Structure formats: structure tokens, C-alpha cells
Amino acid sequence: MDYSEAANRISRKFAQGGQTPDVTKIEGKLRRLVDEFGVQPSEAERSVTSELAKEYNLPAPGSGGSSGAGGSGGGTQEKKIAEGVPGEWVTIEGKIVALSAPASASIAQSGIIADDSGAIRFVVWAKSNAPAMAEGSWYRIESAVMDEYKGVANLKVHSGTTIKEIAEDRSLIPTPTPIKDLRPGIGGVRAKFVQEWEANHERMLQSGLLGDETGTIKFVIWKEPGKEKLVPGAVYNIFYAQVDEFNGRLSLNLNAATILQEEGEIAVSGGEAAFTGAIVHIAPGSGIIKRCPVEGCNRALSRQNYCPVHEIQPKFVYDLRIKGWLDDGEKTHNVLIQRDVVEALTGISLAKAQEIAENNPLGMDEVFLQMRDAVLGRYITCHGREIDGRLLVNKCEKVAFSTGDHTALLNRAGGAPS
The missing domain is CATH 1.10.246 (Serum Albumin; Chain A, Domain 1)
Incomplete structure (x- = not known):
């Protein structure tokens, strides 16, 4: 230009x-x-x-006396949030449903604004000198830029934008979206907390899996003042969560979301998978392990009882798990089997494993060896949810095997991933 x-x-x-x-x-x-x-x-x-x-209090040249926004908005078109298209200048009316800490000194405010059509993240540039907006209040924002970042629409407030507070408190009832229909941006779900995962970052408060009748999705809550954990098994209405996408998979960031626990039940479906094959490899870290006892941590400890977040933990908690590979003859599946399924599959209870670990000269290694001998080469069907290339197993069944198939799979065991 x-x-x-x-x-x-x-x-x-x-x-x-x-x-x-x-x-x-x-x-x-x-x-x-x-x-x-x-x-x-x-x-x-x-x-x-x-x-x-x-x-200059003049009609725009060539406009025929119209400002293009119903007589207001500096030539921008008033739209519902869901109607905005990146690249447009728009005027919207919405409620500030969440504010977040600015990511840099160049940003005065950031958060989420919503109307009855949807919600969008907004950024107010510091040099715009715009008036501060309050969470829970309604505003008319004129001549803002509808932009796009990493495929997600957002609203930019700049020096040419006008912000006017709307005195009335209008009704705003957001509608949940089925998990299978979520898209990157801002969304809400009615879902059940079906599985809690081990936190893999010191700033992470909680991570796990939410599910509804249409599918499942990963969620994360980062540590911030006032943030609380969700209760496993509970049902929640979650509004204005940030829907992120990474490697083709969606996840929910709940830090700015409105979260309401409710009574009731959800029949979670979707995301379920079942694979039948032979266990061809048991990975290190299987058997009896020690976990950090600090509330909300649950990380696996090192042999020296060291937690990467809470350091030495002499009052650790024992647990069982199997990390391995299941070969179905066409593909090798990464499986993670938790305590209750491990006990049923190997016949070794947590109490028995603890006794072996504390009294056998090989300690925890003896538990690993006994579990390996109990499952390696055995045909089983594993049921669970496949997340990020790993099957989180919630049920296993032993299966009668064909001698020919069994030999072929064992011959492949030497090349199984470790």
C-alpha cells in the first residue's frame, strides 16, 4: 500500500x-x-x-449521508459476536464475563466478552487510553477490530474505538455445546469429570478428562489465586472456557471459565476404544510405584522418594500401574493400566506388592518381575479412552489365543518401542 x-x-x-x-x-x-x-x-x-x-460532523464522502452503522459506530456495522468476521471493523454490545491478567505492558486489559450469540476474547491496547471495563458489566464497543490469531477470532480495542457502559443488566443465558461440536475459541459444555490425571507441570493445579453424551475432552486448570479443583465424578456446567487446539486435538483451559456444579448424571460416551492383542513389552516405571502425598500432586516419585515439585517425601503413598505395549497384529498400542485393573489382571494386590517390595531382597524390582511374568505374552482385550496416542485402560479381559498368532507376535516383541 x-x-x-x-x-x-x-x-x-x-x-x-x-x-x-x-x-x-x-x-x-x-x-x-x-x-x-x-x-x-x-x-x-x-x-x-x-x-x-x-x-468533522459530516457524512462520509460517497456514503449518501449514512454512516453505515445505523447512524453510529464511525462507519462500522453493529453485529452479534458470532456474526463477526476477522478483518472487519465492528460494533458490538456485550457483557464482560471474565478478565485476565495482561500478557504484556502493551496491553491494558484482556478477557472475554459475551452476548446471546456467543463469546470472544478481547484485548485493549494500553496506548488506546480506553476506559477500564468491569467484570459483570455490559458495554457498547464501537469501531473495534475483529482479528484472528492462530485460527481463533478475537477483538482488538484501539485508539479509534469508543467504549460506552450500558446501565441495564441484561439477561444472558449461555447454552452449552456438545463436546463433539466444540471449535477453537470460547465455548461451554455440560460435562462429567470422568478421569483425573497426574499433573505434569508445577504450575498445573489439575488436569483430566471431561465427558458428555457425545465425547470426551481434556481440561486443565492452572494455579491462580482463588482457583479450586473439580471433584471427580461430579457434573458441571462450564461456560466461557478457552478451547485450544494442538496437533489436531482440542482441550479446555478453565481458568477464565464460569464453573457451576450441579446435581444429576451424564451417560458419558465417545472416545471409547477396545484393542485385542498380546502384551509384548512392559516398560520401566511399571509395577509398584510411590506417589507424592501432597494434596493435589500425586506425582510418581523417584527411587529416592523425590518429587520434582515437593522434593523429598518420606511419607509417600504406594500405587500400582503397568505401562506397556499391546500388539494387535497390525499396530502396537501404548497402554497405561491403573491399579484396580492391574490387580485383577496380575492377581497381585497392592498389599501383596507392598509386602514384596519391603521384604524381598530385590524390593520393588521383584514386583516388576512378577507382574511382567504374569502378563507378558498374554492375550487380552483392553478397554479405555485413547488420549494423545495412549490408551488409558479401565477394563481388561483375558482372551484365548491362537498358537500361530501368538508365536508371530512374540517374534515381534524384540522390535517393540521402549
């Missing part, structure tokens, strides 16, 4: 009406819109033209 030519073109339009706009300022506004906000050059030129028309 030739900014100088565009600025002179805009200036000439108003010069015909006796106005003398500053060409340098016009060029600066055009550069900021295109270079900083990623606005299309034609849209930037139209926006600056409309802004000058508003400043």
Missing part, C-alpha cells in the same frame, strides 16, 4: 468540503491499522475516512 498516496486521496475528499485534514496524521493512522492490526488496506482507508467524517 502506498500510504502517502492513500493519505492524499483521503485529504482531497475533505478538501472539497472546505476541510484541511492533517495528511501526516492520516498516513500514520493508515500505517498503524495495516501494519499493527493487520487490517486490509481498503478497509483501513474506509475506516480513516469514516473517522474523519465523524470528527
Whole structure:
């Protein structure tokens, strides 16, 4: 875009009406819109033209006396949030349902704004000098930029944006979305907390799996003041969660979400998988393990009882698990089998494993060896949820095997991943 030519073109339009706009300022506004906000050059030129028309209390040149937004909005179109398209300048009316800490000094405010059509993340640039908005209040935001970042729409408030508080508290009843229909952005679900996972980061408060009648999805809550854990097995209405996408998989960030526990039950389905084959490899870290006893941690400890977050934990808690590979003849599946299923599959209870670990000269290694001998090469069917390439097993069944297939699978065991 030739900014100088565009600025002179805009200036000439108003010069015909006796106005003398500053060409340098016009060029600066055009550069900021295109270079900083990623606005299309034609849209930037139209926006600056409309802004000058508003400043001079004139109809925009060539507009026939209309400002293009029902007589307001500086030439932008008033829309519902769900109707906005990245690249447009829009005017919306919505409720601030969440505020979050700005990611940098260049941002004055950030959070989520919602109306009855949906919700969107917003950013208020510090240099816009916009008035601060309060969580729970309604606002009319005129001439904001609908932008896109990593495929997700967001709203940018800049120096040309007008923010007006709406005095009335309008009704806003968000509608949950079936998990299978979630898309990157902001969304809500009615779901059951079906599985809690071991936290794999020191800043993580809780992680696990939510499910409804249509499927399951991973969630995470990061440690922040006032944040609380969800209760396993409970049903929740969750609104205004951030729906992220990584490697083609969706997950929910619940830190800015509104979370309401409710009575009732959900028949969770979707995400279930079942594979039949032979256990061809038992990975290190299987058998009896020690876990951190600190509430909310549950991390597996090292042989020296060391937790990566809470350091040495002499009052550890014992647990059982099997990490291994199940070969179905066509594909090798990474499986993680938890305590109750391990006990049923191996015939070794937690109490028995603890006795072996504390009294046998080989200690915990003896438990590993006995469990390996009990399952390696055995045909089983594993049921569970497949998450990030691993089957989280909730039930196993022993299966009669074919001698020919059994030999072929064992011959492949030497090449199984470790």
C-alpha cells in the first residue's frame, strides 16, 4: 500500500468540503491499522475516512449521508459476536464475563466478552487510553477490530474505538455445546469429570478428562489465586472456557471459565476404544510405584522418594500401574493400566506388592518381575479412552489365543518401542 498516496486521496475528499485534514496524521493512522492490526488496506482507508467524517460532523464522502452503522459506530456495522468476521471493523454490545491478567505492558486489559450469540476474547491496547471495563458489566464497543490469531477470532480495542457502559443488566443465558461440536475459541459444555490425571507441570493445579453424551475432552486448570479443583465424578456446567487446539486435538483451559456444579448424571460416551492383542513389552516405571502425598500432586516419585515439585517425601503413598505395549497384529498400542485393573489382571494386590517390595531382597524390582511374568505374552482385550496416542485402560479381559498368532507376535516383541 502506498500510504502517502492513500493519505492524499483521503485529504482531497475533505478538501472539497472546505476541510484541511492533517495528511501526516492520516498516513500514520493508515500505517498503524495495516501494519499493527493487520487490517486490509481498503478497509483501513474506509475506516480513516469514516473517522474523519465523524470528527468533522459530516457524512462520509460517497456514503449518501449514512454512516453505515445505523447512524453510529464511525462507519462500522453493529453485529452479534458470532456474526463477526476477522478483518472487519465492528460494533458490538456485550457483557464482560471474565478478565485476565495482561500478557504484556502493551496491553491494558484482556478477557472475554459475551452476548446471546456467543463469546470472544478481547484485548485493549494500553496506548488506546480506553476506559477500564468491569467484570459483570455490559458495554457498547464501537469501531473495534475483529482479528484472528492462530485460527481463533478475537477483538482488538484501539485508539479509534469508543467504549460506552450500558446501565441495564441484561439477561444472558449461555447454552452449552456438545463436546463433539466444540471449535477453537470460547465455548461451554455440560460435562462429567470422568478421569483425573497426574499433573505434569508445577504450575498445573489439575488436569483430566471431561465427558458428555457425545465425547470426551481434556481440561486443565492452572494455579491462580482463588482457583479450586473439580471433584471427580461430579457434573458441571462450564461456560466461557478457552478451547485450544494442538496437533489436531482440542482441550479446555478453565481458568477464565464460569464453573457451576450441579446435581444429576451424564451417560458419558465417545472416545471409547477396545484393542485385542498380546502384551509384548512392559516398560520401566511399571509395577509398584510411590506417589507424592501432597494434596493435589500425586506425582510418581523417584527411587529416592523425590518429587520434582515437593522434593523429598518420606511419607509417600504406594500405587500400582503397568505401562506397556499391546500388539494387535497390525499396530502396537501404548497402554497405561491403573491399579484396580492391574490387580485383577496380575492377581497381585497392592498389599501383596507392598509386602514384596519391603521384604524381598530385590524390593520393588521383584514386583516388576512378577507382574511382567504374569502378563507378558498374554492375550487380552483392553478397554479405555485413547488420549494423545495412549490408551488409558479401565477394563481388561483375558482372551484365548491362537498358537500361530501368538508365536508371530512374540517374534515381534524384540522390535517393540521402549
